[in-house]
Amino acid sequence: MSDLNSADAGAVVIRLSLTPDWPKADTVAILAKTAASAAFAHADLSESAGIVAGELMENAIKYGDWSCTANVTFSLLSHSDQLEIEVSSPCDSTSPHYQRLWASLRNIEKANPRDSYLERLAQIAQDHNERGGLGLLRLAHEANCRLSARVADGERLHVRASLPIPR
Amino acid sequence: MKQYSVSKETLRIDVTCTTVIRAHFRGRSALRQPETVLKPLFDTLIADARQKGYHVHLHFEELEFFNSPTISSVMQCIIAMRDKGVRTTVRYDGRQKWQQLFFEGLAMLRGGLEVQSV
Numbered sequence: 148m149s150d151l152n153s154a155d156a157g158a159v160v161i162r163l164s165l166t167p168d169w170p171k172a173d174t175v176a177i178l179a180k181t182a183a184s185a186a187f188a189h190a191d192l193s194e195s196a197g198i199v200a201g202e203l204m205e206n207a208i209k210y211g212d213w214s215c216t217a218n219v220t221f222s223l224l225s226h227s228d229q230l231e232i233e234v235s236s237p238c239d240s241t242s243p244h245y246q247r248l249w250a251s252l253r254n255i256e257k258a259n260p261r262d263s264y265l266e267r268l269a270q271i272a273q274d275h276n277e278r279g280g281l282g283l284l285r286l287a288h289e290a291n292c293r294l295s296a297r298v299a300d301g302e303r304l305h306v307r308a309s310l311p312i313p314r
Numbered sequence: 315m316k317q318y319s320v321s322k323e324t325l326r327i328d329v330t331c332t333t334v335i336r337a338h339f340r341g342r343s344a345l346r347q348p349e350t351v352l353k354p355l356f357d358t359l360i361a362d363a364r365q366k367g368y369h370v371h372l373h374f375e376e377l378e379f380f381n382s383p384t385i386s387s388v389m390q391c392i393i394a395m396r397d398k399g400v401r402t403t404v405r406y407d408g409r410q411k412w413q414q415l416f417f418e419g420l421a422m423l424r425g426g427l428e429v430q431s432v
Contacts, residue, residue, distance in 0.1 A: 173344035
């Protein structure tokens with residue numbers, strides 16, 4: 148869906164291109180939550196949209212390759228029964244973060260989201276040097292979303308979360 | 315009664331100390347490095363609780379949002395408090411889905427913590 152018309156009741160189209168400044172992640176999270184709440188009036192969905200938007204934006208800002216001037220892009224689009232949130236950032240395919248992202252996505256696909264999330268929480272609790280690696284697991288468990296990633300547009304990493312829209 | 319607040323960006327923690335130390339977490343935490351705020355705060359809570367033999371109540375009911383770095387940091391601070399022998403009660407709002415799922419995880423590690431939903 149690229150445009151809206153009057154027949155699209157409860158539809159959302161938001162696209163942003165932003166400089167990669169940390170506070171913008173939370174601004175976008177609040178925007179996504181508010182937009183989903185206005186369009187669908189479903190508390191769990193709007194809460195999830197906010198959490199997903201914030202976590203994907205934070206990951207992009209934290210792990211993107213910002214050695215050259217570039218922006219982070221954000222989109223929130225509704226289809227018939229799905230709300231899709233996508234964030235893209237320039238990536239360095241040799242970085243350990245990039246490798247860890249793919250490993251996390253493979254793990255999420257194979258394992259039970261709740262078990263994976265609780266296992267990671269337990270690891271973080273046991274070792275104070277453990278940080279990170281929780282965000283995507285949190286999304287899979289808490290927001291019940293399907294996560295995917297692709298590299299396109301010349302070394303830009305696009306991470307997408309698809310959330311079912313309750314009807 | 316000792317009373318103080320710690321805040322950073324949209325996160326605020328209000329602490330009162332009578333015969334129990336109560337820390338009320340309010341607002342949102344989307345901090346990039348939440349440990350820079352939380353670690354010194356918990357160090358103070360632990361020191362005061364051990365010195366006076368007080369129980370600590372951590373109140374998260376009014377908290378709107380934690381990002382995942384804050385979840386990791388809060389988890390580590392609470393576990394450190396437990397490991398230093400401080401009697402700790404954690405209260406959260408189970409009607410908020412994100413709080414329910416996080417504190418459910420914390421409750422599984424409790425051993426020495428009381429984790430209660432309102």
